[in-house]
Amino acid sequence: MSTRITLCFCTYNRAENLPSLVASIREQQCEIPIRILAINNNSRDHTLATLQALQQLPGHPLDFVTEQEQGIVPARNRALEECLNDEFMIFIDDDEIPLPGLIQSAYLALKEGYHVVGGKVLIAFDNKRPAWLSDELLPFLAAIDYGDQDFEIRNDQHPLWTANIAYRMEIFRRYPELRFNKNFNRVGNVVGGGEDGIMFRQFLENESIKLGYIPGMAVDHYVEEWRLRxxxxxxxxxxxxxxxxxxxxxxxxxxxxxxxxxxxxxxxxxxxxxxxxxxxxxxxxxxxxxxxxxxxxxxxxxxxxxxxxxxxxxx
Known part of the structure; x- marks a missing residue:
């Protein structure tokens, strides 16, 4: 087992996002080695060429693989398999930027006994926010902000999404059936999914898995225009x-x-x-x-x- 923490993102046709995303990850610090892992899900743009160029730049090492089966569920399950021998893993999305301290905060929480932790997902609007888009609706864009204090999650009132989540990988080695459910797959720009919600409920049902909210883990989530309708x-x-x-x-x-x-x-x-x-x-x-x-x-x-x-x- 490798004593390192891998920050992983799955990507599909968002090559233009990758330079700033990888650069922001490389600015992160942690007490243990950091690896960056990109799961390319058959992108048809210049994602592979961009990843190859970014791989040559200094900073935390960047690895990438291509998952041939289309959809977010196969991509995330591939990420879990690629990280099974790591001690810790973090998921964020390819339309996000991790804020300073995310990796170190996740590492400390997992080191202290949590098995799964998540933090803030803050919606960043490139353009003007629609007047009809109330705060009540932001969670449907994966927004999370449960305050500025750490706490243990014991029920479904405070769900955690793969937009910003970290795992102690021993839970996936111990429970090989614990994977994202293909019935809830999402391909390309198709809306829906829900695979991370299903897994969150599986975590809650397993009394041996300890979940926590860690506000020091935070990302800015840049929402595409088509989702603001x-x-x-x-x-x-x-x-x-x-x-x-x-x-x-x-x-x-x-x-x-x-x-x-x-x-x-x-x-x-x-x-x-x-x-x-x-x-x-x-x-x-x-x-x-x-x-x-x-x-x-x-x-x-x-x-x-x-x-x-x-x-x-x-x-």
Whole structure:
């Protein structure tokens, strides 16, 4: 086992982000050696050439591999396999910049007994923030800010995302089944995912895994323009509802077209509420329509689940 900490990011067609990202990682300091690992997920731009050039520059060593299976889940699982012999590992995203002290803060927390730690994800707006984008909606852009004090996480009220998370790698050696779930894969710019949320729940269910929030771990997250539109939030919730209905929720006896009947009642009520809010121009109207979109996604997920069962593809 190598006594080092590897900071890993998965990347797809964002070559222009890589020089500033790698430079900011190389500014990080830690008591143990730092390695940078990039997982190239079949990028079609000049990502490979950029990584090769960055590899020659001074600073913390940069390694990179190409994961041939498309999607964030295969890329992140490949990263876990590449780091299994390391003592510690950090995930951030390729549209982020780590703030000073991130790696050292993660290392100290893991060294002191935590198995999984995460910190702040601060949304950085290149352009003007949309007026409708309230603080309530920022978590749907992966924003995290639970304050300035460390604390142990014991429930799902304070989730941690792979936008900024660190692991003691022994948990993945001890539990080889602990990997990102391919049912929640996300390819390219397709919205959705949720694979890190599934793993977070697995951490909580395992009493031997200690989780913590470490505010000294912080990143700036630069959100692309296409995510700052209402349609993105609606699609995100539709996709989340679809996967919940298709893969996670129990089957009910009282169904209509494969979906539980109560979902149709919920959809009617939610649609009426969202329509009323829109007509009266209430500020939370987008939030109400996100709920409608989520329920519609669940209904579609249940219906596809029924078709899968009829085809013998799943129980």
């Amino acid at each position: 209402r349609l993105y939030f609606l699609n995100l919730h539709h996709r989340a509802g679809y996967r919940r209905g298709r893969f996670r929720e129990p089957m009910y006896e009282r169904r209509l077209f494969g979906a539980p009947k109560f979902l149709y009642r919920n959809l009617a009520t939610q649609t009426a509420t969202a329509t009323l809010h829109s007509l009266r121009q209430f500020s939370p109207a987008i939030r109400e329509w996100m709920t409608v979109s989520h329920t519609m996604g669940m209904i579609r997920g249940y219906r596809d689940r029924r078709h899968d069962k009829e085809k013998g593809q799943c129980a």
